Amino acid sequence: MNIVNHVLQTTQPYRITSPFGMRNLVIGGRTIRHMHNGIDLVPRAPIIAIARGKVIRVTKDMLESRSQEIIANRLMHLSYGNFVELEHANGQRSLYAHLRSSSVPDNIKVGAIVEKGAVLGQMGTTGHSTGVHLHFEIIEGTKKVNPLPYLLGEKQVHDFVDAIVTRDNVPTLTVNIATLRFRKTPNGELLGTFAQGAKPLYLGKTPVVNGHEWAELLHDGKIVYSALNPTWNTLEIAHTVERVVEKIVEVPQRIDEEFERNGLKIRVVK
Numbered sequence: 001m002n003i004v005n006h007v008l009q010t011t012q013p014y015r016i017t018s019p020f021g022m023r024n025l026v027i028g029g030r031t032i033r034h035m036h037n038g039i040d041l042v043p044r045a046p047i048i049a050i051a052r053g054k055v056i057r058v059t060k061d062m063l064e065s066r067s068q069e070i071i072a073n074r075l076m077h078l079s080y081g082n083f084v085e086l087e088h089a090n091g092q093r094s095l096y097a098h099l100r101s102s103s104v105p106d107n108i109k110v111g112a113i114v115e116k117g118a119v120l121g122q123m124g125t126t127g128h129s130t131g132v133h134l135h136f137e138i139i140e141g142t143k144k145v146n147p148l149p150y151l152l153g154e155k156q157v158h159d160f161v162d163a164i165v166t167r168d169n170v171p172t173l174t175v176n177i178a179t180l181r182f183r184k185t186p187n188g189e190l191l192g193t194f195a196q197g198a199k200p201l202y203l204g205k206t207p208v209v210n211g212h213e214w215a216e217l218l219h220d221g222k223i224v225y226s227a228l229n230p231t232w233n234t235l236e237i238a239h240t241v242e243r244v245v246e247k248i249v250e251v252p253q254r255i256d257e258e259f260e261r262n263g264l265k266i267r268v269v270k
Contacts, residue, residue, distance in 0.1 A: 007096065
């Protein structure tokens with residue numbers, strides 16, 4: 001295999017010991033068909049990040065293979081053993097499992113940003129594992145997909161990026177009541193609530209839907225909608241502000257490229 005995007009810090013050739021897809025799994029003496037949601041890789045080598053990412057889950061302290069205990073007691077939440085999961089851009093995630101006990105560096109913790117090629121730990125056999133290997137997964141949105149094309153460079157894992165959002169005379173919608181609901185679309189699926197005093201960025205408003213105009217707002221890097229009502233909320237103009245959001249609405253083609261949406265300038269930075 002001609003590996004382009006590496007997850008093993010080695011010059012030796014990669015070998016897949018178990019591919020992505022259906023396989024046989026022995027549980028309690030019975031063989032069942034089981035979906036293997038990643039690929040298993042050797043040779044033994046340090047495990048490295050396939051792309052720049054943010055650590056969203058990590059476990060470090062499982063001591064050894066616990067296959068029999070996991071199978072006997074149906075403790076499948078322990079099957080990864082020690083693992084690291086990274087969030088990338090565009091809804092992508094990567095997961096690295098069965099890492100050796102105490103091999104995950106101290107700086108690999110939830111919320112940390114790691115660069116492409118950063119060491120995440122050492123190959124091991126913790127969790128539901130029958131030998132030393134790396135179990136590697138790619139998740140696109142909510143779907144686990146075959147990681148091999150990403151290793152071969154046929155598909156790409158996009159670097160995690162922060163976005164700096166700036167705008168002169170920023171309009172904000174100040175919440176005047178205890179809670180103000182926000183939705184996925186005007187009068188659509190309820191996503192959550194703003195607390196009194198919240199000031200989400202205001203992008204514009206929609207035509208009347210179900211008796212209300214709806215404010216288009218930027219919240220947690222996503223566009224959401226709240227009904228406009230002078231009793232519930234007040235539109236205010238603030239001084240120039242700069243905010244950092246971790247999940248951005250759009251990703252430009254190049255780092256440092258700036259684009260504009262309704263007068264809101266967004267520049268993506270590492």
